[in-house]
């Protein structure tokens with residue numbers, strides 16, 4: 267699904283003697299400039315993972331998130347075993363917030379419904395019967411809901427049909443998505459590390475928090491990092507406030523999100539103090555933007571105005587948001603886990619063929635960032651950026667021999683009886 271709102275870029279490619287030189291003429295006749303930055307205020311209309319099922323789709327590049335889900339599955343299953351059963355209800359309503367599309371989405375919902383249903387079968391076999399299940403798949407409107415719905419109805423075999431009534435809910439989880447006290451169980455997997463917006467100061471050249479020459483905060487200056495951290499704290503509080511309204515007392519909130527280790531400063535977003543040296547993502551991405559600039563394909567302002575709206579919180583920051591939001595949730599468990607980014611087999615294959623490493627990493631990043639990059643510089647230029655990113659990554663042979671980790675934070679909380687409605 268094309269969920270971008272690209273700047274209108276007309277591209278002509280002409281072959282010169284040494285290389286292919288690409289001349290981009292903006293439809294407006296000007297260079298890529300501030301006109302294209304409007305999307306930063308409209309992130310909720312643009313942000314999504316790459317839809318469809320080609321090599322750069324999220325569906326084909328969600329192994330990392332799948333590993334995060336698998337490693338949190340024992341906690342999820344244990345939490346479902348300990349949650350209150352709503353025996354008098356005709357239907358149990360479950361929401362997946364930030365569902366995207368693909369295997370993870372359906373597997374996660376199947377896991378939840380299967381485990382919860384089994385409890386009802388075992389514990390409510392006294393004539394009240396097993397309730398029906400409703401599953402709400404929620405994501406931003408730009409999500410590829412079509413692919414999701416197609417995969418939901420992919421089979422006609424009754425025994426393989428989902429055990430729930432599915433529905434799609436478009437909207438931001440930083441707003442109310444459901445009526446009051448509607449939901450019994452809410453999961454949000456690998457999604458809350460996306461912010462509601464890029465902090466304004468980060469894009470303001472007059473501010474100390476201006477993030478010049480970088481696309482993210484990993485390794486950035488203190489002021490930039492503080493601006494991101496404040497946005498992340500505010501976003502999590504808003505998320506909790508909304509869920510507090512929507513969830514039933516006794517309901518469960520289960521979150522898995524990208525996070526960082528306890529002692530890591532926020533500028534070390536990817537886990538290790540030397541993550542910029544170890545992790546290929548940030549440096550290669552900054553260099554790829556710089557390549558476009560040096561080649562005259564974008565201007566400096568365009569490079570500086572692109573920032574990635576993501577933040578890896580620490581366990582302490584997560585707990586603080588729950589505390590600051592006040593009563594309404596009781597955290598049952600919160601923990602940090604380190605996940606290996608890719609398998610040993612993949613690493614061996616990449617060592618043999620470094621260009622496949624570059625391709626795989628570029629597709630991984632395309633799957634998550636292509637829509638917002640294309641909104642910023644257009645579809646054609648964004649492909650040029652990814653070509654340079656791929657080349658930069660392939661050059662980093664030393665990285666191939668290192669094990670990259672990323673962190674996740676898992677939170678399980680229950681909706682308690684205190685306060686509701688006053689917040690909205």
Ligand SMILES: C[S@@+](CC[C@H](N)C(=O)[O-])C[C@H]1O[C@@H](n2cnc3c(N)ncnc32)[C@H](O)[C@@H]1O
Pocket residue numbers: 313314315328331332335363364365366367370371404405406409437438439440454455456457458460461462
């Ligand atoms: C990395 S994907 C995770 C998808 C799936 N849950 C998984 O674990 O594979 C993150 C998803 O969160 C969604 N998302 C980000 N910000 C959101 C917001 N404010 N409201 C709803 N969904 C959001 C993105 O559109 C994307 O589909």
